[in-house]
Amino acid sequence: MLSKRITHLLLVSIVGSITLPAIADDPFAPGSWLNPYVIRRGIGNEYEVRTKYPYLHADPFAPGSWLNPYVIRRGIGNEYEVRTKYPYLHADPFAPGSWLNPYVIRRGIGNEYEVRTRYPYLHADPFSPGSWLNPYVIRRGIGNEYEVRAKYPFLLQ
Numbered sequence: 001m002l003s004k005r006i007t008h009l010l011l012v013s014i015v016g017s018i019t020l021p022a023i024a025d026d027p028f029a030p031g032s033w034l035n036p037y038v039i040r041r042g043i044g045n046e047y048e049v050r051t052k053y054p055y056l057h058a059d060p061f062a063p064g065s066w067l068n069p070y071v072i073r074r075g076i077g078n079e080y081e082v083r084t085k086y087p088y089l090h091a092d093p094f095a096p097g098s099w100l101n102p103y104v105i106r107r108g109i110g111n112e113y114e115v116r117t118r119y120p121y122l123h124a125d126p127f128s129p130g131s132w133l134n135p136y137v138i139r140r141g142i143g144n145e146y147e148v149r150a151k152y153p154f155l156l157q
Contacts, residue, residue: 028056037064039072047072048085061089063097070097080105081118094122096130103130105138113138114151127152 028035035056042048054066061068063084075081087099094101096117108114120132127134130150137151 028053037070042071045074049082061086063089075102075104078107082115094119108135108137111140 035051035053037049038052040048040050049064049070049072050066051064054060060066064070068084068086068089070082071085073081073083081102081104083097083099083102087093093099097103101117101119101122103115104118105113105115115130115136115138116132117130120126126132130136134150134152
């Protein structure tokens with residue numbers, strides 16, 4: 001039970017780190033310090049990840065917004081999938097985190113978890129963060145926090 005709670009907390013940090021580039025432009029962007037993601041229990045065995053303040057969204061149907069939250073579901077084997085709840089609201093159905101190309105959390109080497117897209121060949125840039133060749137890595141940070149970073153930072157431009 002404890003590992004499930006830790007995994008769900010890690011998923012929040014993953015989804016927040018996915019939107020990291022947008023934070024520099026907009027302080028109220030989803031996942032930013034002023035508009036964090038919140039996990040709530042959904043229907044059945046799923047969790048919904050939405051922004052805390054829905055009225056700060058420019059697009060109410062953007063992935064992770066109040067009207068189109070991310071959903072965390074148990075995947076195949078020992079993995080979790082993170083995708084949008086309503087797939088038809090995506091502009092690109094194969095975008096990372098969409099219904100047809102979800103993020104998958106798998107156990108990595110040692111005490112880390114890796115977050116990659118399920119289908120690596122759908123990525124425009126195979127070395128972008130979250131892709132198959134440069135996944136996000138979740139590692140234990142200082143104190144009671146986890147750090148989410150690209151596994152190979154020298155591949156970032």
